[in-house]
Amino acid sequence: MNELPVRSFLFALGRAGERIAQHGRDDQSARDALGALAEASGVLTSRDPEVVLTVSDGALYLGTRMLSHTSLEFNGLVADLRSRGIDSITLTRDPHPDDLADLASVAAGVSADLPVGGTVRLNERPLAGADMDPVPVSGMRRTYRASLETLRGLGDGNRLEMGKVIGIVEGFVGSSPAASLMMATIRNHDETTYYHSVNVSLLALTMGGGMGLGPDELRHLAAGALLHDLGRVLLDEAALTKAGGLTNEEWAQVRLHPQEGAQAILAATGPGVEVAAAIALEHHARMDGEGYPALRGREMHPFSRIVAVADAYDAITSPRPHRPARTPLEAMRILREGSGTAYDAGVVTSFLQLMGEFPPGSMLRLGTGALVMVTGREEGGPASGLVVRDPDGRKLPEPERVRFGGEQVLGHVLPDEAGIDPMELIDAVES
Numbered sequence: 001m002n003e004l005p006v007r008s009f010l011f012a013l014g015r016a017g018e019r020i021a022q023h024g025r026d027d028q029s030a031r032d033a034l035g036a037l038a039e040a041s042g043v044l045t046s047r048d049p050e051v052v053l054t055v056s057d058g059a060l061y062l063g064t065r066m067l068s069h070t071s072l073e074f075n076g077l078v079a080d081l082r083s084r085g086i087d088s089i090t091l092t093r094d095p096h097p098d099d100l101a102d103l104a105s106v107a108a109g110v111s112a113d114l115p116v117g118g119t120v121r122l123n124e125r126p127l128a129g130a131d132m133d134p135v136p137v138s139g140m141r142r143t144y145r146a147s148l149e150t151l152r153g154l155g156d157g158n159r160l161e162m163g164k165v166i167g168i169v170e171g172f173v174g175s176s177p178a179a180s181l182m183m184a185t186i187r188n189h190d191e192t193t194y195y196h197s198v199n200v201s202l203l204a205l206t207m208g209g210g211m212g213l214g215p216d217e218l219r220h221l222a223a224g225a226l227l228h229d230l231g232r233v234l235l236d237e238a239a240l241t242k243a244g245g246l247t248n249e250e251w252a253q254v255r256l257h258p259q260e261g262a263q264a265i266l267a268a269t270g271p272g273v274e275v276a277a278a279i280a281l282e283h284h285a286r287m288d289g290e291g292y293p294a295l296r297g298r299e300m301h302p303f304s305r306i307v308a309v310a311d312a313y314d315a316i317t318s319p320r321p322h323r324p325a326r327t328p329l330e331a332m333r334i335l336r337e338g339s340g341t342a343y344d345a346g347v348v349t350s351f352l353q354l355m356g357e358f359p360p361g362s363m364l365r366l367g368t369g370a371l372v373m374v375t376g377r378e379e380g381g382p383a384s385g386l387v388v389r390d391p392d393g394r395k396l397p398e399p400e401r402v403r404f405g406g407e408q409v410l411g412h413v414l415p416d417e418a419g420i421d422p423m424e425l426i427d428a429v430e431s
């Protein structure tokens with residue numbers, strides 16, 4: 001089932017709540033966000049006279065069906081709804097704009113409850129556990145979610161315990177490189193420091209595995225990579241992503257995040273603290289001594305070199321307020337250009353080898369016109385993928401498996417341009 005309408009609704013709901021909390025309901029930016037929320041609600045309710053979203057046990061349900069991707073992606077918002085006492089949201093078809101504005105206010109904690117009897121109602125039909133029809137969450141997705149939750153907890157002031165972080169990333173250690181790269185490469189529209197951190201951890205882990213690191217080293221590398229932007233996590237996310245850019249003072253604050261992250265890590269106890277602190281401190285340093293903070297003659301830790309490349313790759317392929325996302329191919333070109341100056345040449349070489357010509361998780365257009373998501377490649381053999389749109393541009397009900405050689409590829413496509421939700425494809429890959 002397509003979870004996109006629910007995701008668009010939740011994205012718009014979170015955005016509208018933020019704008020209302022920051023600027024008040026009558027501000028133009030809040031009104032724009034509410035307009036987008038009304039549109040998303042219209043799409044979500046277009047098929048049924050009434051739609052019920054329920055939060056149970058940290059997961060989100062549409063009717064009785066668990067939305068595993070959406071629960072994962074919006075786990076922050078889902079936790080916020082729960083903490084505000086919201087167990088379910090009932091939307092009638094094309095809900096009234098005033099009711100949607102009330103809902104966004106409640107979701108943002110600006111007001112406490114909704115009036116009864118409107119077109120949007122809260123906690124009207126919370127489902128019992130027995131009604132639920134859960135979809136099992138795969139081990140990797142569970143780990144991905146647990147990692148996001150850990151970071152979110154740290155952002156909310158939880159104490160850092162390295163032992164716990166290492167226990168969580170354990171779920172990633174031992175997963176196949178193709179699956180890890182795919183999980184890290186798939187993109188969604190709700191990008192935050194949390195997602196970025198988990199992706200960097202997956203990428204660094206896969207790179208470390210490819211470079212022959214042992215299991216203990218991999219655990220420390222993955223944990224350090226997960227925490228590399230802890231200094232940013234501790235900064236206010238809203239301030240980092242606000243429209244209109246940052247002031248000089250805010251920039252200065254952002255540039256301090258390596259030191260602040262390292263300090264916070266050093267204050268923790270447990271295995272791998274020093275390595276994680278080195279990674280946090282050095283991930284924006286460059287091999288030529290530029291970058292921040294200055295290395296002052298110090299050698300960059302080998303793990304910091306790995307994380308710097310993983311960090312850059314994920315940042316380049318993510319959308320930013322001032323520019324769209326770039327394809328994995330472009331990211332690899334940028335890394336190659338910075339090899340030896342910005343980045344460690346050996347690390348870049350092994351990363352490019354690992355990603356290959358067609359990194360798992362990227363979208364390609366074949367000569368036939370079909371659109372394919374790469375799932376892997378056999379040693380020296382053809383790449384494999386899933387056909388997500390046929391040559392006529394039609395979306396296939398069930399993605400078909402395909403093998404292809406480089407000569408069949410016309411070019412790389414961004415998932416957004418393809419109108420495909422790559423998260424949905426993970427299920428097809430796993431099955």
Ligand SMILES: [Fe+2]
Nearest residue numbers: 228229283284
């Ligand atoms: Fe950073």
